[in-house]
Amino acid sequence: MADNKKNVEAITSRDEDFAKWYTDIVKNADLIDYSGVKGCMIIRPYGYALWENIQSGLDGMFKETGHCNVYMPMFIPESLLNKEKEHVEGFAPEVAWVTHGGSEELTERLCVRPTSETLFCDHYKNIIKSYRDLPKLYNQWCSVVRWEKTTRPFLRSREFLWQEGHTMHATAEEAHEETIKMLGVYADFCKNYLAMPVIKGRKTDKEKFAGATATYSIEALMHDGKSLQAGTSHDFGDGFAKAFEIQYLDKENKLQFCHQTSWGVSTRIIGAIIMVHGDDNGLVMPPRIAPTQLVIVPIAQHKEGVLEKAAALKESLKSKFRVEFDDSDNSAGWKFAQHEMRGIPLRLEIGPKDIEKNQCVLVRRDNGEKLFVSLDNLENEIAALLDKMHDEMYTRASERMESMTYDATTLDELCEKGEASNGFFRAMWCGSRECEDMIKEKADMTSRNMPFDATPNGDKCVCCGKPADKLVYWGKAY
Amino acid sequence: MADNKKNVEAITSRDEDFAKWYTDIVKNADLIDYSGVKGCMIIRPYGYALWENIQSGLDGMFKETGHCNVYMPMFIPESLLNKEKEHVEGFAPEVAWVTHGGSEELTERLCVRPTSETLFCDHYKNIIKSYRDLPKLYNQWCSVVRWEKTTRPFLRSREFLWQEGHTMHATAEEAHEETIKMLGVYADFCKNYLAMPVIKGRKTDKEKFAGATATYSIEALMHDGKSLQAGTSHDFGDGFAKAFEIQYLDKENKLQFCHQTSWGVSTRIIGAIIMVHGDDNGLVMPPRIAPTQLVIVPIAQHKEGVLEKAAALKESLKSKFRVEFDDSDNSAGWKFAQHEMRGIPLRLEIGPKDIEKNQCVLVRRDNGEKLFVSLDNLENEIAALLDKMHDEMYTRASERMESMTYDATTLDELCEKGEASNGFFRAMWCGSRECEDMIKEKADMTSRNMPFDATPNGDKCVCCGKPADKLVYWGKAY
Numbered sequence: 001m002a003d004n005k006k007n008v009e010a011i012t013s014r015d016e017d018f019a020k021w022y023t024d025i026v027k028n029a030d031l032i033d034y035s036g037v038k039g040c041m042i043i044r045p046y047g048y049a050l051w052e053n054i055q056s057g058l059d060g061m062f063k064e065t066g067h068c069n070v071y072m073p074m075f076i077p078e079s080l081l082n083k084e085k086e087h088v089e090g091f092a093p094e095v096a097w098v099t100h101g102g103s104e105e106l107t108e109r110l111c112v113r114p115t116s117e118t119l120f121c122d123h124y125k126n127i128i129k130s131y132r133d134l135p136k137l138y139n140q141w142c143s144v145v146r147w148e149k150t151t152r153p154f155l156r157s158r159e160f161l162w163q164e165g166h167t168m169h170a171t172a173e174e175a176h177e178e179t180i181k182m183l184g185v186y187a188d189f190c191k192n193y194l195a196m197p198v199i200k201g202r203k204t205d206k207e208k209f210a211g212a213t214a215t216y217s218i219e220a221l222m223h224d225g226k227s228l229q230a231g232t233s234h235d236f237g238d239g240f241a242k243a244f245e246i247q248y249l250d251k252e253n254k255l256q257f258c259h260q261t262s263w264g265v266s267t268r269i270i271g272a273i274i275m276v277h278g279d280d281n282g283l284v285m286p287p288r289i290a291p292t293q294l295v296i297v298p299i300a301q302h303k304e305g306v307l308e309k310a311a312a313l314k315e316s317l318k319s320k321f322r323v324e325f326d327d328s329d330n331s332a333g334w335k336f337a338q339h340e341m342r343g344i345p346l347r348l349e350i351g352p353k354d355i356e357k358n359q360c361v362l363v364r365r366d367n368g369e370k371l372f373v374s375l376d377n378l379e380n381e382i383a384a385l386l387d388k389m390h391d392e393m394y395t396r397a398s399e400r401m402e403s404m405t406y407d408a409t410t411l412d413e414l415c416e417k418g419e420a421s422n423g424f425f426r427a428m429w430c431g432s433r434e435c436e437d438m439i440k441e442k443a444d445m446t447s448r449n450m451p452f453d454a455t456p457n458g459d460k461c462v463c464c465g466k467p468a469d470k471l472v473y474w475g476k477a478y
Numbered sequence: 479m480a481d482n483k484k485n486v487e488a489i490t491s492r493d494e495d496f497a498k499w500y501t502d503i504v505k506n507a508d509l510i511d512y513s514g515v516k517g518c519m520i521i522r523p524y525g526y527a528l529w530e531n532i533q534s535g536l537d538g539m540f541k542e543t544g545h546c547n548v549y550m551p552m553f554i555p556e557s558l559l560n561k562e563k564e565h566v567e568g569f570a571p572e573v574a575w576v577t578h579g580g581s582e583e584l585t586e587r588l589c590v591r592p593t594s595e596t597l598f599c600d601h602y603k604n605i606i607k608s609y610r611d612l613p614k615l616y617n618q619w620c621s622v623v624r625w626e627k628t629t630r631p632f633l634r635s636r637e638f639l640w641q642e643g644h645t646m647h648a649t650a651e652e653a654h655e656e657t658i659k660m661l662g663v664y665a666d667f668c669k670n671y672l673a674m675p676v677i678k679g680r681k682t683d684k685e686k687f688a689g690a691t692a693t694y695s696i697e698a699l700m701h702d703g704k705s706l707q708a709g710t711s712h713d714f715g716d717g718f719a720k721a722f723e724i725q726y727l728d729k730e731n732k733l734q735f736c737h738q739t740s741w742g743v744s745t746r747i748i749g750a751i752i753m754v755h756g757d758d759n760g761l762v763m764p765p766r767i768a769p770t771q772l773v774i775v776p777i778a779q780h781k782e783g784v785l786e787k788a789a790a791l792k793e794s795l796k797s798k799f800r801v802e803f804d805d806s807d808n809s810a811g812w813k814f815a816q817h818e819m820r821g822i823p824l825r826l827e828i829g830p831k832d833i834e835k836n837q838c839v840l841v842r843r844d845n846g847e848k849l850f851v852s853l854d855n856l857e858n859e860i861a862a863l864l865d866k867m868h869d870e871m872y873t874r875a876s877e878r879m880e881s882m883t884y885d886a887t888t889l890d891e892l893c894e895k896g897e898a899s900n901g902f903f904r905a906m907w908c909g910s911r912e913c914e915d916m917i918k919e920k921a922d923m924t925s926r927n928m929p930f931d932a933t934p935n936g937d938k939c940v941c942c943g944k945p946a947d948k949l950v951y952w953g954k955a956y
Contacts, residue, residue, distance in 0.1 A: 123511055
């Protein structure tokens, strides 16, 4: 197993240097390569297949809830970006500007979309005339650009892939309902596809999206106790509609402003998958979105009949699972380490002795458990095992999140607990920006969100001691 | 049927003004909307659903032939674009340049990718070391930008969606095989999904891609007799590999240059679908990629039981076909015209009398044929009808293409026939650039391609009369 060791040593230990462990996995699990443009990554076949599975799961949920896909231009004229004041202030400092087409200078600069609210508004203004045209439930899959100073693969890159939903509604209530519904879709997706528990809640005004009346987020806890905002859903009220004059005739033939939402999930969520489930042997892929769910490794493959039997297994399983068959001439140990690095949920080993016994060995990536399984019932066993792994991965992540969630009722306690450990810190807040800023300064934490249906752990602000009815999850964030 | 008329009048007749007919359909069939950025279009839900079906068909064929998807950055540093001389000369005049990130000027300009050969080369250089790493069969779905002066929706836009395959091979033979194979995939896709006949052949050197050693194309004939290049496949030989120093160690441990291909199909092909199949009532969608294959229109829907029966039909059909149910309060005539405009292959009408007789009416979009079909065998009838429509649409388009393909053996004949009609013009060519330029000047035609296995119609160049062994399809192109 010397080869095995060599491979595993290639990544830093998770407890030793979490940041380096992360970037080691990103590279060694063949997810990305760096490109010649700082902050722009190349998503390699294995990483892109993961994104395709995430897309397919989310897109199915969007379509089931009545949304359809469109495609907007990637360029936004400067004057269009400027139409909503808060929005342009939030984004202008970090956009890439196109100034020339061929050898000619453009008469107006175009920014490469950092997000597409303004484009959708411009289009909706054209196509919405009457209450019959509402709601409009559009989404687009595309890449966006934000000129970040510090970049890390998936977590913060200058270009990233995402989906952005943009919807228009007749009333404020409907827009609010949509905002909450899509946050729920994200949370369900994280639970059912990524085995990832998240906290659903509302952002404070300080942390909300530029131009929104309210922003909601799902927050996940990484293995190092830092939190990661894994998706957001924004209620815009009629702010953009007023700036862009998007009006409809209601049933009484009166002009009304539309109410709007937007919501997005990006390739950032791949960073969350790595940091929630990964271990010292590499990535651990949640079974339902794993590009390869099962890898078949023949044992003593030079022996008669082994490769043939392994190939036959692949043929019989490939219509039900995403299967790889590794008949390369690398050693079995090397293969084990390599497929563990890439996080393939199940390894199927089959050698001469197994064939004699009409069985094979299944090895779980998440906990290393080895199972001997009869070939007669293989398909059902694999299906059940993948489901079981999903459930147990979710449970482990939930228990870890719970064990790293702390309560604090005074600023001193918050600072002490935050000093001792990372995690989510539950503390009451009066709602003032001053206290939020003070907590950031003293405890080095930002508000993550105000969870729905959270049980208060007091009635006084953790910072100023004044009456407070908002329970906030605080934490250190990616 | 007054409503019906109103709707149909909204588009220009195809024979009267083909260009205006085309843009009328693009808008009235809800495929696109214009955006605030010249030459950049908004692809609306119906247009995007069409693109999704095209993607899904092609992507399946790519994966079956061993290709996988990746994602490259959208920006190319100027120095990287400059690495291959012919390539940069071909593209630099029409790229969009990013010069600023936020408020800071970039130290090096970045162009928004017009195509990604240079990015793929830069990546392949990093990951290809040995013959074991070959072939690399990558593809990406993305948007690209070319700063065109004159733009038309789908046919020529500043931003468009496409796929670009980029592959690397050990030998020139393998690269050539791949080039031809993927051209075949495109031609099969056009035939089997789009009901569109195409001519497969090699481009002349004048018309080949900037940096390629050979370019192959599929050429389709539009209803007005102009031709449209619907897909291209390029053999790069080792030209880029030498410019980018992409080498591998062969089995004898000797360094060799890789051989490369690229191939692409874009949203342009939607323009071809419109112009091959459309008529004076609007779009005619090929059944296999139609976003909606069947629309159910209840007749006398206020009568008891009609809406219920129509809704029940939708429920029973929706797992097998892409079905729409139009229970809006528009008149039946308005609905007919609207769904014809959008090109939905089959309309299912059901009213009180039909229900009594346990039947419904199916109306074909392509030829207006009306069929009375028993509800007991509906699913099979629809499936058979969609296949039949596909086949007949393909046959009609093929016959039309054949009837508009002309032979010429002298330049005068070529000019006369080209004056009299549009179409494909088959004529022998000696291979000289002078003759190609002369034909363009005199006959106002460009070489489309040199079809595979074409039967020569002479042995002398149509222009100079010298010996010639190349049969060229000439034509007027989009």
